[in-house]
Amino acid sequence: MADLNIRLSFVILITHINMALYSTCFWIQSGVMPYLSKRLGMDTVMFGYLQTTFAIIQLLGGPLFGRFGDLFGGRAALTLAYLSSGFTCLLMGLSTTVPLLFLSRLPSVFMHGMQAAQMVVTDLSSESERAGALGKLGLSYGVGMIVGSTTGGLLISRFGESSAAYVAAAGSVLNAIVVLKYIPAHTKPVTSTKENKPETAHSKSIFNVKEILRLLSIPTAAEILAIKTITGLPMGVFQSMFSIVAMDHFKLQAEHNGYLMAYIGVLQMVMQGLVVGWLTQWIKERMLLSWSILLICLVGLATAVMTNVVQFCLICIPMSLAISGFYLTTNSILTKIVPPTDTGAMLGLNMCVHSLIRSVSPTIGGFLFESYGFSSFGYMQFLINLLVFLYILGCRAN
Template sequence: MDTVMFGYLQTTFAILQFLGGPLFGRFGDLFGGRAALLLAYLSAGLAHVLMGLSTNVSMLFLSRVPSIFMHGMQAAQMVVTDLSAESERAGALGKLGLSYSVGIIIGSSAGGLLISTFGESFAAYVAAAGSVLNTIVVLKYIPARTKPVALTKENKSETASSWNIFSMKEIFRLLSIPGAAGILTIKTIAGLPMGVFQSMFSVVAMDHFKLEAKYNGYLMAYIGVLQMVMQGLVVGWLTLQIAERTLFLWSILVICLVGLATALMTNVIHFCLICIPMSLGISVFYLTTNSILTKIVPPADTGAILGLNTCVHSLIRSVAPTIGGFLYELYGFSSFGYLQFVVNLLVCIYIFVNNGN
């Protein structure tokens, strides 16, 4: 595959994730967090098996189809949301993010070793076996009912009036809940500049900073460790000291200032220093928005709202590389920082004015 076709493959994956997020969330609300986890890991297993069997481009695209329900992180967030107290939810979601970060680091290293030793297909089959192992762990250790209150079909209908997974009425009902649409909109607008920068980071590191692939890997590992520390330790502590909505606003302000610093930096040492507040701001922003969203809606609808939240991430991943490539080609690296600064400054002003009214 050439880079253009690979881009189409990535876009296909992002679109499927975008479409599947709300459906998967509704499935979790109706059938429980454990069922959602099982569906996510079975879908992942099927996707990896099809990838291992792929011998041409068409089969490779076909292997992406099961990814419409491949939402392991979203399902885990559903379970953690159900089992955690509201006062501890952001910290619990942060620890979940920490565990996923550890898994990604170990999995990426193991995947590279397996591919170099046994080939791509073998690595895909090992990933499929890992997904099957996950289903066994879920069946053994995740309770069948994770909601804090045993909701029957009758009383669940008061908050989730339709048992149809494909119900658009339910989606619009969630968006009509005061605050839900606003948080999702802010997350989309404020998150887009960050997505643009993240999508172009490898290009920037090698082209702008002139880093070799080895040192680019070290830099990525450094950022990964920072995010693990922020998500797993710092955010939970902050939420115990400061109200979530206050943290949410301050995180946008930090990201805004980080954008200005990014535009003005001149070398990779500056960037390594900037990564510290950047990782803090991004971690606080994403975890507080996730926590706030799950508290805005009734307990029976937390899965669906997390599904809409996943749509935001998928939408950003779909458009960010195109925007990033355009900006870098025409205006250079500093344009990413100025975009982040201006957009988040406007978001901050909007929140201040809206709260004042």
């Protein structure tokens, strides 16, 4: 038993190392994107189309990737995600025209490193520890965000966008090699599921749409996903336009933008890895979900009235707490309402929500920023999340 626990702990440790390196590469290429697109002559609207293209491609791949992980195991899922990341970054570095930059988004259809890591951690954690275990992934992701944002800014400033993209591609390939050497082929428990959970179907097809949609019929699944979509839309709008806001509104250079993203990464690392996991031990997940939505609402109002980057840095503290609490509680709830054999597919549907938001938010964000200015993002977040919070209170009252 002790040897088994040591092996499981080692696998989880490697998964966290993978997550940190994946995040590093992701944030390097994220830093490359706005400056490369600007050098190629893209305006704000075209940049929004590029972000939308990326999100739609990931939207299409998310559910299939989840089914792939359920059927072929954690090692195959992680390897596929990291190789997709490497190919995406490589093509980005080779992009010398706008069409080539759009083409570089195609391999990202399976670039779901966080989803793959969540599959492995979900398989290896008990339900009582699920939220905390998923939160610790945020700790590793935050480390990568800090390193990637800072490194990306320095690489872009000193060596150019293409060199930074090649570094991210090399890191992604290294990640895939580590997975093949140290992650076991299958991490799901062999034991049967709980009686109060729906039976999993036995189809072995990755492209079986009925198997994916079947999960939506599970009680509370559709409701949680709908809440996640509505609440996440205003945040997605702001996040999709943040690189443009940093350049045009805050007037930050690439290196300073990297430092700001590193600061946000530290906050995310602390909130997801430490604070929210501790809160879930004392507060019920659904109660924490409600208060997270209310805090997101109030943060939106504060965002609408802020005027400089220093104020934004202060607002980022409650913002990180609210967003971390919201995403961790919803992720935990969704993985608990399905049997272990379907957690990958459910995480795939969960990732679809993120991709759907990212597919529409750049267009909405570009329109709002051009027509109504930066403050419109905050007012939108305030109004929508206030309605969601009132809906949840109404459901509890009934």
